[in-house]
Amino acid sequence: MKTSWKEKTINIFVIYIPLIVLVFFVVTPIFWTLSLSFKHSSDIVSEHFTILPDPFTLENYTKSWSTGRISQYFMNSAIISISAVICVTIIVILNGFALSRFRFRGKNLFMVFMLMTQMLPRIIIISPLYLLMRDLGLVDKLASCIIVEIATAIPFQTLLMKGFMSGVPKEIDEAAEIDGCTKMQTLFTVILPVIVPGILTVFSFAFINCWNEYLLPYTFLSSGSKFPLSVGLRYMITQMSIDYGGLAAGAITAIIPPLCLFGYVQRYLVSGMSAGAIKG
């Protein structure tokens, strides 16, 4: 289809200019972080301001890796996040299936209950939670963080999953049931393959929240060797000074895993169904 001159002009104003503004807004701070991460810490707050690093240095990256603690933090973050996210995904699939395919007494109550649990300020429930973890013998165990992160993630991810499952036409499972599938077989053999993008979205959303969680591991864990990366990065902030360069490098390092995950997942967001919503 040929686009007319007029339409091209409109495209510039409706699509390209907003896109450029948006990308500029999002990218500037990232660019700034990158630039800071290659500066000497003493050049960031100094009498001589430069936008680009001058002199350029890798010390912020090498410094944190040379002590060896950061690889430990990475590993702990990975263990906590991946275990929590796998459990969340499984629980949420079951929830989504129940909510999108069944009518049952108490369903509304369950939905409202889930929303309610999102309304509790973390800082207030953290101390009762800590006492509970002590009673369960889980203080200073990675499991304590994993468990609470699962609980925290369930409500929103369930809503998301319910949305994805509701989008799958019910005729599909009816057909499967006629073929003799049980409900659970229908879920695993018919519905799940269709909502892979949804599963991946839930997976990556939950992963990021776990990956960045600070308060839970900081409160529950008390051995330096068990801290995740989110806690490890805080060692650069003391009451007397902040190592901005090290933090910038740490931030860049810390976003690589979620970024790779999302870079992979986002392809599934392009399903065959879409050809551009505002193409008109």
Added chain:
Amino acid sequence: MKKLTALLAIMLAAVTLFAAGTGEDKGGDSMRHVSIWMDDMTEDRQDMMEEIIAAFEAKYPDIKVDFTGLPGDATDKLMLGFEAGTGPDILNITSKNIATYIENGYVVDITDMYAEQGNDAILDSAIESATSFDRDGGRLYYLPSGTNFYCLWIRPDWFAEKGLALPETWPEFFDDVKALTDKDAGRYGIALRGGSGAATNLEMLMYSYSGITNYFDENGQCTVNDPRHVEFCEQYLGLYNNYSGEGDINYGWGQLAGAFQTGTAAIIQHNTGSAADHYKVFNGDLSKFAALPFPKSLEGTRVMQRLSWDGFAINSSCDDVDAAWKFVYFICAEEGAEIYNENIGLLPCVASILNDPESYVNDPEKPWMATGSEVILSPDTLFYDTPTYMPSYSSTLTSEIDGLVQEAMAGRISCQEMLDEWAAIMTELYAEEG
């Protein structure tokens, strides 16, 4: 889909393996274990602690120290640990939290243990200061290790440029601030702290101006609204936006340091704890930054806040108090003291280190240490009795008084009104906790 399932399965298996592998083997040895948590740690400070612990374990081979370095202010985590009975055996102390720990009965009385050591390695004044936190009987609940010296950080090169002498008295100070301000060159005479920590810092300056040394008078009335303090605040906060930047009203320490280190402000108020940072930023050029004691008071005396000695305390639920005490004494008064205080940037409370010409305190590359040690050891220096012994004092300053200082800076209330309210709040608190 199959690929995905396989991927998930592999990840799950890997995680289970790792999770299983992280189980630790604590029991089974005949060692005496003591655990220690320290907050406000960095990677470097953790290395330093490991060095001290290695030296300690070499001296006491039967004791094993389990160290956890925590980032940031861990008071809240510690309180939770105390309440739940899962806290460490040893913890580091600041003047902000010790009164609360004593009030709650969370820390062990170490008076007798210190007396048994039978020597006086630690300055008497430091021990005296530490015992003042016990309002009932003057018992010792933590062993002091070192203190920050509160001072003005100034730009000697700018003073030289303008041909100014360093201020000895407060009137000179105000004249210098005005003379150093050159807005066209982007320079202010001072950067003020109006954000978090505003009240604590303003309070130190007020008392050093007035020369008053008692925070409460014999009737229990707070002296903070003394006419000389009003006079000081009118002058000092009056510098805001005229001889300082507009943003100062919300400056916490980070922004204040930024103003000094980027060459925007000639003077800031802080302590020797930030020296290492200035040293790095100015590439060790000592002509660009120097520590100056607060100017002398109207009465001609040098008055400072009661030294807030940091230190170490032992948790009441500690099983092996003797082992814990050995470590506390080691890091505060013995071999650990110099390594620890030098790394954190504190003046030690150990007289032999203070007086040793070879120690870091007298290192010519660290002139601020000698300045500080001279002032705190001088018999002419007076200390006003900051009521850090009241458990709610520090948090009240942060939560209630900081806001008042901001309002006075913005001119919404007068300095008289600010100080009257401040005094009223503290007088009330004194009646309850004094």
Added chain:
Amino acid sequence: MVSNRTLNRKPGFNTWLPYLLILPAVVFLVTFLLYPMIRALINSFFNYQRTKPKQYGFIGLENYKALFQDDDLLPSLLISLKWVVVEVGLQTVIGLMAALLLNRRMKLQGVLRTVIFVPWAISGVLTGILWMLIFDDNFGLINNVFEMWGLTPRSWLGNTSLAFPSVVIAELWRGIPFLAITILAALQTIPDEVYESAKMDGANRATVLFRITLPLIKESIMYATLMRCIWAFQSVDLIMTMTNGGPLGVTTTFALYMYETSVTTGNYGYGSTLAMLSFLILIGFTIAYLKANSYGMEDN
């Protein structure tokens, strides 16, 4: 719809199946969220101040009565209201815009989507510090660039009329990806044929957007904005890092006030009371919001 269920071979089991399916979730939520919340509720009836252990004890409704005498409460609630409305409003509009743009087939689509996603992958405190390095008076990016261009530097976080917008921008930056991706995911569910038939009818862009696209993704937007409101109302990390509630309290939200009361001052009794107030406000808001959006469970 329901009649089809009769095809199932085990009707008894299928009545229990949904309960079985949600059981793990219920166990987790009750143990690790509801139980601590009940403990917090109990604390709200106690004089529980960490610096005053000798006063600890049951005081009935005293903490709740104190709400009515608290002069700091109403201003912080109003700031929170402003914060949530401005923040969620901007995030929704810009997030929707971003989603529509990223839904187009174009070069670099994957890269652009990944880039837009980045801010979300950075944690709250780091985002705060990052934006402090942009807004700071002396070492911030903006003021230094202003100086290079000969513009007058401003105090972005210290001026009473600039501080709030500055913090809003930082939070906006962090919040766009969430809405953009949620809406993008929802847009994927709209079949192409819908657009094609609209085009055949000669509908223009605006008509397609408002009459077709938006109604179809309404449920997703509704949930996403609801969650965002709940989270925005409770967020503290970014504001705390950037302005700590100042200057002159213009950025002291209710959540920050609650944080200061409990963590900074150590008054967990009154802090828990504030948490209960926060909970009630959010419940009321959620019910009103769902009603206004004619939410029911009719989609079964």
